[in-house]
Amino acid sequence: MQLVTEDNITDLAVERWATARDPRLAELMTALVRHLHDFAREVRLTEAEWMAAMQWLTRTGQISDDKRLEFVLASDVLGLSMLVVQMNHRLDPAATPATVLGPFHIAGSPELGFGGDMSDGLPGQPLFVHGTVRDLDGKPVPDAVLDVWQADDEGVYEAQLGEVDEARLRAKYTSREDGTYCVRTIAPKGYTIPMDGPVGDLIGRTEISHFRPAHIHFLLDVPGYEPLITHLFQEGADYLDSDVVFGTKQELVVRFEHRPPGETPDGGTSSEPWVEARYDFVLQRRS
Numbered sequence: 454m455q456l457v458t459e460d461n462i463t464d465l466a467v468e469r470w471a472t473a474r475d476p477r478l479a480e481l482m483t484a485l486v487r488h489l490h491d492f493a494r495e496v497r498l499t500e501a502e503w504m505a506a507m508q509w510l511t512r513t514g515q516i517s518d519d520k521r522l523e524f525v526l527a528s529d530v531l532g533l534s535m536l537v538v539q540m541n542h543r544l545d546p547a548a549t550p551a552t553v554l555g556p557f558h559i560a561g562s563p564e565l566g567f568g569g570d571m572s573d574g575l576p577g578q579p580l581f582v583h584g585t586v587r588d589l590d591g592k593p594v595p596d597a598v599l600d601v602w603q604a605d606d607e608g609v610y611e612a613q614l615g616e617v618d619e620a621r622l623r624a625k626y627t628s629r630e631d632g633t634y635c636v637r638t639i640a641p642k643g644y645t646i647p648m649d650g651p652v653g654d655l656i657g658r659t660e661i662s663h664f665r666p667a668h669i670h671f672l673l674d675v676p677g678y679e680p681l682i683t684h685l686f687q688e689g690a691d692y693l694d695s696d697v698v699f700g701t702k703q704e705l706v707v708r709f710e711h712r713p714p715g716e717t718p719d720g721g722t723s724s725e726p727w728v729e730a731r732y733d734f735v736l737q738r739r740s
């Protein structure tokens with residue numbers, strides 16, 4: 454019989470988890486055990502602290518469902534999500550950089566034509582986001598589907614609401630033959646991440662700002678190119694320097710220019726003032 458001591462417990466646990474039949478799972482689990490044990494040793498984890506952590510994880514599971522992704526939120530505020538994005542999307546510096554997916558993307562958004570309005574009458578300042586989708590050589594990328602989603606005027610996503618009959622502030626646009634695209638929506642605002650759960654409880658015990666700067670999400674998964682999940686942020690928005698999920702990048706900050714009533718980028722006219730944001734998405738070919 455092998456006696457377990459404080460000194461040999463890590464080796465014993467590593468040895469046991471190294472038996473995972475999938476070699477990658479064995480690598481992940483043995484590293485996890487080593488780092489967890491190192492953590493517990495470093496902070497001299499007490500039993501009360503261990504129990505508090507177990508209860509926090511339990512509450513995180515209990516509040517989660519297919520719309521409330523509290524573990525993803527935990528990963529986001531710990532900087533883990535963004536670290537994983539950075540390591541897995543080392544794109545050419547001239548390509549549009551990736552950032553976090555976040556918990557509010559909904560698959561199957563409706564398709565809209567060039568300049569179609571995804572805000573569908575919701576209150577807010579009309580905003581046109583337009584430009585081209587191109588590759589690193591400057592060649593237009595036609596037929597690229599841009600899956601777009603954002604929060605409403607109050608910082609609420611469709612996924613946070615109960616039953617909603619129609620898609621709300623989300624749509625798919627397709628770039629034209631010359632690579633151009635045009636999204637019509639409302640200007641986004643900064644918002645707080647959900648603070649009514651275990652992640653909010655923890656953040657509330659710190660000086661961390663729980664806000665994200667105004668942004669719109671984009672997902673471009675174009676055959677032959679590296680998939681791109683990203684945001685565009687409004688230049689000058691609050692919280693750009695303190696984004697609670699570490700998702701902000703300078704290359705993704707775009708000027709929102711105020712325009713008087715008149716012609717709009719979709720070829721129509723607006724009877725009210727509107728806002729223009731121009732951005733060219735640059736995709737990198739899949740290697």
Ligand code: BEZ
Pocket residue numbers: 526529553554555556557646647665698
């Ligand atoms: C978002 O931008 O939708 C988001 C990202 C991470 C955590 C919470 C929200």
Ligand code: FE
Pocket residue numbers: 555603604665668670
């Ligand atoms: Fe968001």
